[in-house]
Amino acid sequence: MKIQGKMFIWLSVFILAVGIVYGVWAKEAVGTTTLFLAFGLCIMVGYYLAFTARRVDDLAQDDKEADVADEAGELGFFAPHSWQPLSLALGGALAFLAIAIGWWLMYFSAPFILVGIFGWVFEFYRGENQNQ
Incomplete structure (x- = not known):
């Protein structure tokens, strides 16, 4: 979970830089607003994942020496057929x-x-x- 938090935070930094460059260069309000809103969404998700990663145990994806089978097991409950x-x-x-x-x-x-x-x-x- 730690790596996902870092990825979203770095993605938000990239989107912020692109938003600033786009806003200065294109002078177009809709695209600039969209990029800044995307920055806000990415930073929220990244902060949540980084904040949660500190409170849970390390997962296999956080260990560089882990195998794919280390996370094997029950994935959860899924509802049966539904109309x-x-x-x-x-x-x-x-x-x-x-x-x-x-x-x-x-x-x-x-x-x-x-x-x-x-x-x-x-x-x-x-x-x-x-x-x-």
Whole structure:
């Protein structure tokens, strides 16, 4: 985790330098603002990773002598098959289509989005995936 923090901090320094050069050279507000916002995002992620790396044990990626198999093991819990992302995708597609066609289409997309969100949040409270 330490190396990722350093990478993001160095990336933020690079983006800041590019943003300053771009702002002076191009005198274009949108691109300059975008680069400064990207700098802010990179510095936040880099600071978080560096701050967290001090509080956790060293991982295999922080050891230069480590093997790939040193981090092997269980990766975590992943939800089983779910239909909720399909409902969210359909609702999101209709919502974005509403911007192009007409806002009236948002009335049809909202139920799909709400069903998808509530279904995904409460997926493990009912049915075959219910925790005992």
